[in-house]
Amino acid sequence: MLHRFLITIIFFLLFISSSQATVILLYHHVSESTPPSTSISPEQFENHLQFLHDEGFVVLPLPTAIKAIRNNETLPSKSVVITFDDAYTNNLTHAKPLLDKFNYPYTIFVNPVSVQSNSSLYLSWEQLSFLAKSTPNEVTIANHGFTHDSFVRPTAGVDKDQWFKNQTEKLLEAEQLISKHTGQNWRFFAYPYGEYSTAIQQWLTKHDFVGFTQQSGALGTSTDLTIVPRFPASIPYDKLENLKDKIHSLPLTLMPDYAGKHSPSQTIFKEGELTSVTFTVNVKDFYRGALTCYVSGLGKQELNWISKTQFTIEFSGSLKVGRARSNCTAASISKPGRFYWFSQPWFITNADGSWFPLT
Numbered sequence: 001m002l003h004r005f006l007i008t009i010i011f012f013l014l015f016i017s018s019s020q021a022t023v024i025l026l027y028h029h030v031s032e033s034t035p036p037s038t039s040i041s042p043e044q045f046e047n048h049l050q051f052l053h054d055e056g057f058v059v060l061p062l063p064t065a066i067k068a069i070r071n072n073e074t075l076p077s078k079s080v081v082i083t084f085d086d087a088y089t090n091n092l093t094h095a096k097p098l099l100d101k102f103n104y105p106y107t108i109f110v111n112p113v114s115v116q117s118n119s120s121l122y123l124s125w126e127q128l129s130f131l132a133k134s135t136p137n138e139v140t141i142a143n144h145g146f147t148h149d150s151f152v153r154p155t156a157g158v159d160k161d162q163w164f165k166n167q168t169e170k171l172l173e174a175e176q177l178i179s180k181h182t183g184q185n186w187r188f189f190a191y192p193y194g195e196y197s198t199a200i201q202q203w204l205t206k207h208d209f210v211g212f213t214q215q216s217g218a219l220g221t222s223t224d225l226t227i228v229p230r231f232p233a234s235i236p237y238d239k240l241e242n243l244k245d246k247i248h249s250l251p252l253t254l255m256p257d258y259a260g261k262h263s264p265s266q267t268i269f270k271e272g273e274l275t276s277v278t279f280t281v282n283v284k285d286f287y288r289g290a291l292t293c294y295v296s297g298l299g300k301q302e303l304n305w306i307s308k309t310q311f312t313i314e315f316s317g318s319l320k321v322g323r324a325r326s327n328c329t330a331a332s333i334s335k336p337g338r339f340y341w342f343s344q345p346w347f348i349t350n351a352d353g354s355w356f357p358l359t
Contacts, residue, residue: 021075021077021079021218021219021220021250021251022060022065022068022069022075022076022079022080022081022218022219023079023080023081023218023219023231023246023247023249024062024065024080024081024082024083024212024219024228024229024230024231025048025080025081025082025083025230025231025233025246025247026083026084026085026214026230026231026232026233026234027040027045027082027083027084027085027095027233027234028084028085028086028088028234029088029090029234030042030045030088030090030091030094030095030098031088031090031094034088034090036234036235036236037234037235037359038234039234039235040233040234040235040238042094042095042098044238045094045095045098046098046101047240048233048238048240048243049098049099049101049102049104050102051240051243051244052080052102052104052247053102055078055244055247056078057078057079057080057247058076058078058079058080059079059080059081059082059102059104059105059106060075060076060079060080060081060105061081061105061107061138061140062081062083062105062107062140062142062186062188063140063186063188065079065081065219066188066210066225066228069219069220069221069223069225070225072221078247078248080247081107082099082104082105082106082107083106083107083108083109083190083212083230084106084107084108084109085109085144085190086109086110086111086114086122086144086148087108087109087110087111087114087115087122087123087128087144088121088122088123089120089121089122089123089127091108091123092123092127092131096131099137100137103136103137104137105137105138105139105140106137106139106140107139107140107141107142107188108123108128108131108139108140108141108142109142109143109144109188109189109190109212110123110128110141110142110143110144110178111144111145111146111147111148111174111192112146112173112174112177112178113146113147113148114147114148115128125181125182128141128181128182129181129182129183132182132183132184133183140184140186140188141178141182141184142178142184142186142188142189142190143171143174143175143178143186143187143188143189143190143209144174144189144190144192145170145171145174145189145191145192146170146171146173146174147170148192148193149167149192150191150192150193150195150358151167151191151192151195151196151197151200152195152196152197152200152267152268152347153195153355153358164199164200164203168200168203168207171189172207175187186210187207187208187209187210188209188210188212189204189209189210189211189212190211190212190213191211191212191213191214193214193323193358194213194214194215194323194345195323195347196211196213196226196227196267197267197268198263198265198266198267200226201224201226201227201265204226205226209226210225210226210228211225211226211227211228212228212230213227213228213229213230213345214230214232214345215227215229215230215325215343215344215345216229216230216231216232216246216327216341216343217229217231217249217251217252217341217342217343218249218250218251218252218341219251220250220251220253221251222251222253222282223251223253229343231246231247231249233246245339246341248337248338248339249329249338249339249340249341250332250335250338250339250340250341251340251341252281252282252283252328252329252330252340252341252342253282253283253342254279254280254281254282254328254342254344255279255280255282256277256278256279256344257277257278257279257280258274258276258277258278259276259278262274267345267346267347268346268347268349269319269346269347269348269349270348270349270350270351270352270353271318271319271320271321271348271349271350271351272318272351274315274319274346274348275314275315275318276312276313276314276315277312277313277326277344278306278310278311278312278313279310279311279312279313279328279344280309280310281309281310281311283340285332285333285334285335285340286330286331286332286333286340287330287331287333288305288308288311290330290331291303291311291328291329291330292328292329292330293313293326293327293328294326294327294328295313295315295316295319295324295325295326296319296320296323296324296325296326297317297319297320297324298315298316298317298319299316301313301315301316301326302314302316313326319346319348320348321348321349321350321356322347322348322356323345323346323347323348323356324345324346324347324348325343325344325345325346326343326344326346327341327342327343328341328342328343328344329341329342
């Protein structure tokens, strides 16, 4: 009886200072012998997990977090979700023992083509099935596309509509294979390379998928569930001081406007086409003067407030071809020590519309 009472008190204390917000962390390799840009060492990964434990964070299964957001349910004020892209073997050999040590749930986004390649680099269906059924911590297996192809780069010489139809059919096939081999069917999809467009967002909505990106930011009730943000946590973003700011961040939605020249949901621009953006703010819990925005390759940008809820950024230079983004943050007034965080990605093609190399 006393045990049940203590559990009740613990959960009461946990949720009394709650909010509709959580942070999703993104990892790939957990290894010291893989490409640094997509890796974190096992030692540093354990430091991350220990830090979450010491800071009193609740690590949630991804389905739990998404269900809460969809239903406008309360989440712990200090909560995170752990995800991995690509289903590398070291997720089993190096990451799993550490996650088991802390009893933390996690999600692995997989490409069936990689899984079925018989490469020692990737987990097999048998290994993924084992993880999906393992206990005590919950492991979610989700969709990263049939292959690791971008969903915004049509194959040269192929009709764009037919190409898109083929890509989305393969996405559904991947979901069927994941269900067949693991028994899980969440309809969670992580965009390869984090690249997305209005067309794929609309398709995900129509087919009841949740889409996950690679831009920074916290998840809240106002988050568009076709572009759920995740914080990259591999090198060079693996330092504990960086992790602390990320896991304490709060959701911020800034609605973009491109002076009527482009759709607000547009993400793909030709070189020289995007020179400014106007954002509408949906949060009042910070001082306007505290909001700062940085743009890839350009640094901190000047904000021109045109009303109490809108500001414009005239870019201080040209956006380079490649993946660009604006990161905006502001200190919370009501939650000292925590920052609102928003990231807007843009994909800048060459002037002739051709794409930059995939990395």
